[in-house]
Amino acid sequence: MTQEEMQQAAPDAITVLLCGVGGQGTILAADLLAKAALEAGYVVKVSEIHGMSQRGGAVTTVVRFGRGRVASMVADAGTADCVVSFERMEALRNLAYVKEGGYLLVADERIKPLPVAAGLVKAPTDLDKRLEATEATIIPAGQIARAAGSPKSANVVLLGALATRLDFPLDVWKDVIAKRVPPKTVEANLAAFDEGYNFAREAALGAPDQA
Numbered sequence: 769m770t771q772e773e774m775q776q777a778a779p780d781a782i783t784v785l786l787c788g789v790g791g792q793g794t795i796l797a798a799d800l801l802a803k804a805a806l807e808a809g810y811v812v813k814v815s816e817i818h819g820m821s822q823r824g825g826a827v828t829t830v831v832r833f834g835r836g837r838v839a840s841m842v843a844d845a846g847t848a849d850c851v852v853s854f855e856r857m858e859a860l861r862n863l864a865y866v867k868e869g870g871y872l873l874v875a876d877e878r879i880k881p882l883p884v885a886a887g888l889v890k891a892p893t894d895l896d897k898r899l900e901a902t903e904a905t906i907i908p909a910g911q912i913a914r915a916a917g918s919p920k921s922a923n924v925v926l927l928g929a930l931a932t933r934l935d936f937p938l939d940v941w942k943d944v945i946a947k948r949v950p951p952k953t954v955e956a957n958l959a960a961f962d963e964g965y966n967f968a969r970e971a972a973l974g975a976p977d978q979a
Contacts, residue, residue: 781834783843784930787862788854789879790825793923796948797852798829800927803944805833808936813838826858850933852926854909855879856895863902872904873929873968875922876911905929905971912963918956924949928964938965 784801788794798814805812815830830843845864852873853859859874866872899906907929909922918924924945931941942958949957 780836781832781838782850782934783830783832783848783867784850784852785828785830785843785848785862785865786852786854787826787828787858788875789858790827792827792854792877792879793920794827794829794854797854797923797927798831800924800941800944800948801831801930802833803948804936804941805831807940807944810834811836811838813840815842826861828862850930852930854923854926856899859904860895860898866902871933872902873926874899874904874906875909875926876906877909877922905968907964907967909964912967913960916956916959916963918953918960921953921957921960924957924960925964925967928961928966929968931961931965932968 786794786798786801802812802814810833812831812833814832815828830848832838832840832843843865846867848865848867849870850873851859851862851866851870853862854875855877856874857878859872863872907926909925909929910919912925913919913921916925927941927945931938941961945957945961946954
């Protein structure tokens with residue numbers, strides 16, 4: 769099916785590409801996004817996971833959702849409404865997927881991918897400058913998560929930031945998170961989500977209140 773046919777099948781479909789490295793919670797974030805979209809009444813497709821999910825390996829997942837039939841979860845270059853990156857270098861690596869008028873949310877994290885750590889390739893020396901040129905929104909997700917009492921919830925912080933751009937009711941997001949994360953971490957994860965949401969709104973990113 770061509771890209772044009774896909775758009776005709778689901779003209780309102782939204783494509784979100786999540787990328788990071790193994791151990792950052794990228795897969796969980798994609799699952800939470802997909803479940804929230806379903807609860808909000810969307811038809812959802814989730815891609816296969818590309819790359820290696822062990823710590824240090826690149827992980828990329830695509831979530832597509834729309835009110836009509838979503839024919840495919842494939843994201844070609846220039847078709848993602850949003851790229852949510854859990855790490856700066858992965859943001860740059862997946863930049864080509866952002867469509868014209870799309871946006872890039874990036875966690876302020878730096879993790880050397882396996883090829884760089886092994887000395888097989890060199891990391892770009894102008895990474896920050898190139899990201900700045902994209903007008904990406906840099907989010908101190910790790911710092912926010914630690915302040916919320918859940919250091920491992922940077923992924924949920926990023927979902928909070930993403931929530932300012934989507935029309936899902938906030939109670940849908942929170943219900944999905946509460947049901948999916950370990951019971952002992954629910955309160956901290958909800959706090960992380962709220963802080964990510966507030967950070968994005970304060971950065972003048974968000975949509976009108978959805979409460």
